[in-house]
Amino acid sequence: MEDTKPKVEKGLSPLEVMGLFWIALGIIMVIAVYAPPTMIGKMTNLIAGIILLAIGLLAYLKGRSGRASRETKED
Amino acid sequence: MIGGIDLFIVVFFIVGVFVVGVYFKKFIHTSEDFFLAGRRLGWWVIGMSIIGTNIGSYDYVGGAGAAYDVGIAQANYEWIGAIPAMVISALLFVPYYWRAGAYTVPEYLGKRYSQPVRVIEALLWGTFLICCLAIFFWASGLMINTYIGWPIWLGILLTAVIVGIYTVTGGLTAVAMTDVIQLAIMLVGGFAVAIIGFHEVGGWSGLVERITVEHPDHFRLFLPLSHETYPWLGMIFGLGLVLSPAWWCCHQAIIQRTLGARSEWDAKAGMLSAAFLKTLVPLLYVLPGLFVLALATEPLADKDQALPWAIKNLLPAGLAGLVFAAFLAAIFSSVDSTLNSAVTIWTRDIYQNFIVRKASDRHYLNFGRGLTLIFVVVGALLAEPLTTSFSGIYLAMQTLLTIFQGPTLATVLLGIMWARATRWGGLFGLVGGVACSTILHMTDMNFLYVAWWSFVAAMIINALVSLLTKPEPTEKLRGLVYGLVMKDEHIQNSLSSRVEGGE
Numbered sequence: 001m002e003d004t005k006p007k008v009e010k011g012l013s014p015l016e017v018m019g020l021f022w023i024a025l026g027i028i029m030v031i032a033v034y035a036p037p038t039m040i041g042k043m044t045n046l047i048a049g050i051i052l053l054a055i056g057l058l059a060y061l062k063g064r065s066g067r068a069s070r071e072t073k074e075d
Numbered sequence: 076m077i078g079g080i081d082l083f084i085v086v087f088f089i090v091g092v093f094v095v096g097v098y099f100k101k102f103i104h105t106s107e108d109f110f111l112a113g114r115r116l117g118w119w120v121i122g123m124s125i126i127g128t129n130i131g132s133y134d135y136v137g138g139a140g141a142a143y144d145v146g147i148a149q150a151n152y153e154w155i156g157a158i159p160a161m162v163i164s165a166l167l168f169v170p171y172y173w174r175a176g177a178y179t180v181p182e183y184l185g186k187r188y189s190q191p192v193r194v195i196e197a198l199l200w201g202t203f204l205i206c207c208l209a210i211f212f213w214a215s216g217l218m219i220n221t222y223i224g225w226p227i228w229l230g231i232l233l234t235a236v237i238v239g240i241y242t243v244t245g246g247l248t249a250v251a252m253t254d255v256i257q258l259a260i261m262l263v264g265g266f267a268v269a270i271i272g273f274h275e276v277g278g279w280s281g282l283v284e285r286i287t288v289e290h291p292d293h294f295r296l297f298l299p300l301s302h303e304t305y306p307w308l309g310m311i312f313g314l315g316l317v318l319s320p321a322w323w324c325c326h327q328a329i330i331q332r333t334l335g336a337r338s339e340w341d342a343k344a345g346m347l348s349a350a351f352l353k354t355l356v357p358l359l360y361v362l363p364g365l366f367v368l369a370l371a372t373e374p375l376a377d378k379d380q381a382l383p384w385a386i387k388n389l390l391p392a393g394l395a396g397l398v399f400a401a402f403l404a405a406i407f408s409s410v411d412s413t414l415n416s417a418v419t420i421w422t423r424d425i426y427q428n429f430i431v432r433k434a435s436d437r438h439y440l441n442f443g444r445g446l447t448l449i450f451v452v453v454g455a456l457l458a459e460p461l462t463t464s465f466s467g468i469y470l471a472m473q474t475l476l477t478i479f480q481g482p483t484l485a486t487v488l489l490g491i492m493w494a495r496a497t498r499w500g501g502l503f504g505l506v507g508g509v510a511c512s513t514i515l516h517m518t519d520m521n522f523l524y525v526a527w528w529s530f531v532a533a534m535i536i537n538a539l540v541s542l543l544t545k546p547e548p549t550e551k552l553r554g555l556v557y558g559l560v561m562k563d564e565h566i567q568n569s570l571s572s573r574v575e576g577g578e
Contacts, residue, residue, distance in 0.1 A: 011101065012098075017098055017252075018255060018256050021091050021092075024087070024091065028087060029393060033393070035079070035080045035391065035392035035393045036391030040271060041271070044271045045391060048264070048266075051266070055263075
C-alpha cells in the first residue's frame with residue numbers, strides 16, 4: 001500500500017487494483033460510443049470513458065511504481 | 076428500465092466492486108485492521124471515502140427532487156450544511172479523537188466523561204446505524220426495482236450479499252477502498268450529466284432563463300422565513316450550527332475513517348480534502364434537478380421522479396448505465412460504511428466493554444465478522460417494516476437523526492472545549508437534550524428548530540450540572556480537552572507515547 005505504513009503484502013497493491021477496475025470501466029464506456037444515436041451522446045460517452053481511463057492508468061502506474069520501490073528496498 | 080449496454084455496465088460494476096472488495100481480505104490480520112484499517116489510511120483515501128459514505132441514494136433521488144422543487148437552496152445542504160463544519164471537524168475535533176486512540180466517538184466520550192455517557196451514546200448511535208442500514212437496503216431494493224425491474228426483495232438480497240461479503244472479509248480497508256472507486260464513478264457520471272444537460276438547455280444562461288420565468292426563487296440560496304421546509308433562519312441555526320457540525324464532528328461512520336489514519340496529519344488532511352470535494356457534490360444532483368425543471372414540458376406529478384426522468388429522457392445509452400452504477404455506488408458505499416461502523420460500536424463499546432472484556436484479539440476480530448453478518452440479516456429483514464412506517468426515506472432519516480444529533484454535539488463540544496464539564500454534566504446534558512428533542516418532535520416543530528433547541532437545552536443542562544458538581548481531576552482530562560493538549564509539552568509527549576503504546 002503506497003499510502004500506508006510499511007506493512008508488506010504480496011500481490012497487487014490497492015492502487016493497482018483500483019486502477020485496473022477504472023481502466024476496464026473506461027474501456028467499456030469508450031466501446032459504448034456506438035450506442036447513442038446523437039453526436040452529443042457519443043461525445044459524452046467518449047469523454048466519460050477517457051476520464052475513467054486516465055484516472056485508472058494514473059492509479060495503476062503509481063501503484064506499480066510504489067510496489068516496485070518497496071520491493072527494491074526489501075531486497 | 077435500463078437494458079443492453081447499460082445493463083452490462085451495471086452488472087460489470089456490481090461484479091467488479093465485489094471482486095475488489097474481497098481482494099482486500101489479505102490486509103486483515105487483527106481486529107485493528109478490521110475496524111480501523113490497521114491505522115494505515117492515507118489522507119486521500121480518507122477524504123474520498125468520507126464523501127463516498129456521505130452521498131447516499133436519498134441525496135441523489137431526494138436531493139434532485141428537492142432541487143426541482145426549491146432550486147439551488149438545496150445546495151446549501153452541501154455548502155452551509157457541510158463545508159464549515161468539516162473544517163471545524165478537521166481542526167478541532169479530529170485531532171482529539173485521533174490522539175485519544177479511540178475506535179469510536181462514544182469511546183472518546185467514555186474517556187472524557189464516564190461509562191454511562193459512553194453507553195448511552197453507543198446505544199443511540201448503534202441503534203441509529205442499524206435503522207440506517209435497513210433504510211439503505213430498502214432504498215437499494217426500490218432503485219433496482221425501478222430501473223432494472225427485479226423484485227424489491229431481490230435487490231435487497233443482492234445488496235446484502237455483495238456488500239455483506241466484502242465488508243465481512245475486508246473490514247474498513249475494503250469499505251474505504253471501494254468508497255474511493257465508487258466516488259470516482261459518481262463524479263465522472265455527474266460531470267458527464269452536466270455536459271449533456273448544459274448542452275440541452277443552452278448553457279448556464281439558458282438554464283437560468285428557462286427556469287426564472289415561472290420560478291423566480293429557484294436561484295436564491297436562502298428562502299424566506301415563511302418557507303415550509305427551508306426557512307433561512309432554520310437553515311443557519313438548525314442546519315449550519317447544529318445538524319451539520321453534529322454530522323461532521325460526531326457521526327461514527329464519518330469519523331471512523333479519520334481514526335484509521337496513519338498519522339494525525341493524514342486524519343486532518345483527509346477531512347479537509349473531503350471538504351474540498353464536497354463543493355462538487357451539488358453537481359451530482361442539484362444540476363440534474365434543475366435540468367429536468369428546464370426541459371420537462373409537463374410538471375412532474377412527484378418531485379422524486381426528477382432523476383428517473385433525467386435518466387430516461389436526457390441521458391444517452393452508456394451514460395445512463397454509468398449514472399445508474401453511480402446510484403448503486405452511492406448506496407453500496409453508504410451500506411458498507413454504516414455496517415462497519417455499527418459493528419465497531421457494538422463490538423468496542425458494548426461487547427468488549429461489558430460482556431467479554433479480556434479475550435484475544437482474534438476473538439474480537441471473529442466477533443466483529445460474525446456481527447457484521449448478523450447486522451446484514453437484521454437490516455435486510457427490517458428494511459420494509461421500518462421504511463414503510465415513515466412517509467418517506469428522507470423523512471425517516473431526518474427524524475431519527477434530529478432526536479440525538481443536537482445533544483450529541485453539545486456533549487462532545489463541551490467535553491473538548493471546557494475542562495470544567497463533569498461526568499454528571501455530560502450525563503444529564505445528553506439525557507436532557509434527547510428528552511427535549513423527543514418532546515419537541517411531538518409538537519410538529521420543523522426538524523431544523525428541534526435540532527437547535529435540543530442542542531441549546533443540552534448545553535445549558537450540561538453547564539449548570541457541571542458547575543454544581545465536583546470538577547474532574549486534571550490527570551483524567553489530559554489529551555482529551557482543548558488547552559491540556561495544545562499548550563503543554565509534557566502532555567504532548569505523554570500523549571505521543573500513549574498512542575505509540577497502543578492505548
